[in-house]
Amino acid sequence: QGKGSGTTGAPATRVDVEGLADRIIPFPVDAGRYSDLRAWSDGVLWLRHPISGTLGTSAGTPGGNRPGTTVERYDLTRLKAGTLASDVREFEVTGDGKRVLLRAPAGLRSVPADSSNLGEDDEQSLGLDLERVRLTVDPAAEWRQMFDETGRLMRDHFWRADMNGVDWDAVLAEYRPLVERVATHDDLVDLLWEVHGELGTSHAYVTPPAAPVPASRRQGLLGADLTRDADGTWRVERVLPSETSDPQARSPLAAPGVAVRAGDAILAVDGVPVDPTTGPGPLLSGTADRAVELTIAPADGSPRRHAVVVPLDSEEQLRYHDWVAGRRAAVRELSDGRLGYLHVPDMVSNGWAQLHRDLRTEMGREGLIVDVRENRGGHTSQLVIEKLARRIIGWDLIRHQEPLSYPENAPRGPIVAISDEHAGSDGDMVTAAIKTLGLGPVVGTRTWGGVIGIDMRYDLVDGTAITQPRYAIWLKGYDWSVENHGVEPDVEVPIAPHEYAAGRDPQLETAVRMALEELERNPAAVPPELPPL
Known part of the structure; x- marks a missing residue:
């Protein structure tokens, strides 16, 4: 302000841009x-x-x-x-x-x-x-606002400003009268799914806010396969092996001091006898993360005993690691130990970590099976491809140690990839990249076909998450065609229902056979002998 103006205000701020970085x-x-x-x-x-x-x-x-x-x-x-x-x-x-x-x-x-x-x-x-806060909500008015907000956000953030040729205003006008017929939040979610579906684009999701599950309803799981004898006795057929680096992948029956083994019978839970028909499942309802007492009849005929266990609320990690171990064991057996096996479950930090659990040991084999089946997508496919595309150009020979390839963790020999219809998003892209870069053939079935990505930045007023496909990908050799089609394998090998039921994996078997055939044509890289004196 000028002198004598009699008024005050915020002081003017001037930024001297020159040399700003140095200050x-x-x-x-x-x-x-x-x-x-x-x-x-x-x-x-x-x-x-x-x-x-x-x-x-x-x-x-x-x-x-x-x-x-x-x-x-x-x-x-x-x-x-x-x-x-x-x-x-x-x-x-x-x-x-x-x-x-x-x-x-x-x-x-x-x-x-x-x-x-x-x-x-x-x-x-x-x-x-906040317990004293009272809020009156008019559901019908809120749902109208949520419908309009969904339409606006999609209009403003869809990957193409022309909405891929869809008359978006007309779509919203066509569906808007149905908002007045909505009776529940589930109805609204269904309606928003239909609106998104008009764009024919992947990753256009509507996810209602998750309600917390009360402790009394969380099912307790024992981390084991159970079977029922003809007389109604329920036995432990197999205790799932633990993955010691993952706290979520530890079977309660394998905990120290529990010592429940295959063949042992579970007779009671907290003193309540196990029903011969329904088994221990109903008695374990609401016991997740809570100590319970099992009455055990050991398979060797020794006296009954009591074991205190803490059931899990999910066996997903336990069963995943068991599945990976089973695939790896099958590759070892089919290849006589010559091939390594890596599974990448997703393209986020979890999948990147899973890749590195076994990367060094599996890359050390003569060839490599890379399994991206059921890959849930993410954003790390570029990093995975960078690892797989490494080529050995030298060796570090160190006394008293095994030779190390240069660069480290590089494939010594052929790579064969396995993909399927459940590999999507970044799982589509990693499959396409393997083919385009010629890293190795792909065995399996056509991938999911959804590569227009999202960033999950917007929620509606009640916490319902909605996504706007924003990140489209053009891939050499595919142009824009991976979206809504997927990536075709080099060798198509479906898994028939009878093969799945029998525990067979023809996709894995085919991949191993192809890798061994390639090894015969192009042997794996090996470290050199020491130079002569």
Whole structure:
């Protein structure tokens, strides 16, 4: 403001762009994972995320607590860093910059921005009791708004501004009268699916918010295959083998001190006899992550005993690792130990970690079977291809150690890939890349055919997630044709129902045969002999 104007206002700020990069001063904090940089009255705040791996989880046990996120602070007046609060999911700063609203597992609370790890009982820490909040919602009006919001978001973010030739306004106008007939949220979700379907594009999802499952309804699972004898006795046919690096892949029956083995009978759960018809399943309802007592009759005829176990709420990881181990054992047997086997379940951090569980040992074999069947997609296919495309150009010979290829973890010999109709998104793309780059033949069936990706950034007002296909891919040799068609294998090998029921895997068998045939034509790379004296 000019002199003598009698008015005040915000001071003008001028940014001198020249030499700006040279005047940047980093905050004196260690390297780490940071996000959500915000200003408060005397400095800045940010979230510090724990650094943890993806092999298994960062928790030590299935029910263990993972490291939490911390709100850290830098005071520009005192030139000092500090911790505001620990185990916080997100935060917001008040308009005056004096206080911070924290969202923690225990709920919302407000603390002074210059405080440090205040306890919930501290008078400066103000808890917000949301139980007293009452909100009146008109479902019909909310559903109308959600329908319109879905249409707008798709219009603004679909990968083609011309909506792939679809008259989007006309589509919305055609379906809008049905909103008035919607009677439940499920009806609305079905309707939005139909609207998205008019675009004929993959990854256009509508996902209602998941309701938490009460503990009383969580089914407990024992991590084992059970069978019923003719007399109604339920026995353990097989205890699923544990994967020690994954806390979610440990069978309760294999825990230390439990020692339940194949052939043992389960007679009772918490003292209640097992029904000869329904088995122990109903008695394990609501027991996930809770200790229960099993009455066991050992197969060797020794006296009955009692074992305390903690059932799982999911056997997915246990059974996945068991399936991979079974495929690998089959490859070893069929190839007489010459071929390695790698399965990549998805193209996110979990699949990238799974690839590296066995990468070194499997790459050391003469040839390699790469299995991307049922790959759930993601965004790491480029990294996977980079590993598979490596070529050995040298060897490191080290005394008292095995020779190492240069580059390391490179295939020594032929690669044969297996894919199927359940490999989609980035699973489509990795299959196409293997073929285009000539890394090896693909065996199996045509892939899913959905390669226009999403980023999951928008939810509707009630938490329903909706996606907008935004990231289209053009691939050499395929142009735009992978979407809605998939990638054809070089050798088509379907698995017939009778083969699946018998436990046969003709796709794997074919891949092994082709890899062995290629090995006969082109032997695997081997380290050289030492040079002569």
